[in-house]
Amino acid sequence: MKVTVTGGTGFIGSHLVEKLLALGHEVLTVDVSRGMGSLEAVMDHPKHTFIQGSILDRELISHCIQQSDIVYHLAAVLGVKTCIEDPLKMIEVNFDGTILLLREAYRHGVKVVFASTSEVYGKNPSVPFTEESDRVLGSTQVNRWSYATAKGLDEHLCFAYMEKGLPVTILRYFNAYGPRQSAGAGMVIPRFIQAALRNEPLYIHGGGSQRRCFTYVGDIVTGTVLAAKPEASGGVFNIGSHYEITIRDLAEKVRELVGSSSPLIETSYEMAYGKGYEDMLRRIPDLTKSMKILGYQPSVDLEYGLKKTIAWFLAAEQEARK
Numbered sequence: 001m002k003v004t005v006t007g008g009t010g011f012i013g014s015h016l017v018e019k020l021l022a023l024g025h026e027v028l029t030v031d032v033s034r035g036m037g038s039l040e041a042v043m044d045h046p047k048h049t050f051i052q053g054s055i056l057d058r059e060l061i062s063h064c065i066q067q068s069d070i071v072y073h074l075a076a077v078l079g080v081k082t083c084i085e086d087p088l089k090m091i092e093v094n095f096d097g098t099i100l101l102l103r104e105a106y107r108h109g110v111k112v113v114f115a116s117t118s119e120v121y122g123k124n125p126s127v128p129f130t131e132e133s134d135r136v137l138g139s140t141q142v143n144r145w146s147y148a149t150a151k152g153l154d155e156h157l158c159f160a161y162m163e164k165g166l167p168v169t170i171l172r173y174f175n176a177y178g179p180r181q182s183a184g185a186g187m188v189i190p191r192f193i194q195a196a197l198r199n200e201p202l203y204i205h206g207g208g209s210q211r212r213c214f215t216y217v218g219d220i221v222t223g224t225v226l227a228a229k230p231e232a233s234g235g236v237f238n239i240g241s242h243y244e245i246t247i248r249d250l251a252e253k254v255r256e257l258v259g260s261s262s263p264l265i266e267t268s269y270e271m272a273y274g275k276g277y278e279d280m281l282r283r284i285p286d287l288t289k290s291m292k293i294l295g296y297q298p299s300v301d302l303e304y305g306l307k308k309t310i311a312w313f314l315a316a317e318q319e320a321r322k
């Protein structure tokens, strides 16, 4: 197949591009950034084309979609830190970019796989979340909810285009981690690993009893590739794992696996993200639907995934010191 991946030099996108090429597809990667070498191994692959540009560029997106059988739409601005510091940019890229892309996909009749997020469930206390679970979000005055709101509206758009006959599959990723994830946007696993490797403090925000199901990027990519199946069109699927852990236990696990002497330091959400920050205590996916319809099965356990991620960060730190 001919495939377009938006956000293809990003963390998940770069792993997806590599996988799609390995499966024999022709891949067109679109991203505003060259990704600091994330696609180094496949940039010159004979079946790969990279175009540096924005999903907000209608002509560019139309050009890419016209020559594709399917579009994996991953380009987005994300991260709790970005939500708080630049909500406008996040809303513009995540909403305007997706509406533009869906319009073009509809015009050319091309299937879309849309990367949504478990954030759309917000602070709903009833776990595990099925795809039908309610969305429970806080006040619009709390910037943290702008990402969940933009992605939620994107999902509404996807459903509206499905009703018009466009094949679309929505995936809700649950806390992805793995090699190449940036610590910049405040993601907890890369932040802990980088600090542990430098024997710097691991800052635990908000008590550390929050629980998450972290999902290795290899499993996220497997679920994303499975979403191309015709029977997945018209549906929304959780893509996550069953490896639930508290943030405090995660910090201890990272420190142990790195062999680090980093202290664990508790800080308030307010100190980390300013006044009015809100978070959810638990976030667990019900994977029944994705297992049944997509044939998805997470296979990488947390310890193994963390070891692979730590090895990547260690190699990157050593390379940077050269």
Ligand SMILES: NC(=O)c1ccc[n+]([C@@H]2O[C@H](COP(=O)([O-])OP(=O)(O)OC[C@H]3O[C@@H](n4cnc5c(N)ncnc54)[C@H](O)[C@@H]3O)[C@@H](O)[C@H]2O)c1
Residues within 6 Å of the ligand: 006, 007, 008, 009, 010, 011, 012, 013, 030, 031, 032, 033, 035, 053, 054, 055, 056, 073, 074, 075, 076, 077, 078, 093, 097, 115, 116, 117, 118, 172, 173, 174, 175, 176, 177, 182
């Ligand atoms: N990482 C996670 O835990 C997670 C969880 C849930 C959902 N998601 C979703 O998965 C997708 C990929 O996330 P990621 O973790 O790889 O993030 P990432 O930030 O590593 O990748 C996003 C990519 O989008 C690109 N991008 C941003 N604005 C763009 C624009 N205007 N035009 C073209 N490209 C643009 C960035 O340059 C980047 O390479 C996103 O849609 C995100 O919302 C991620």
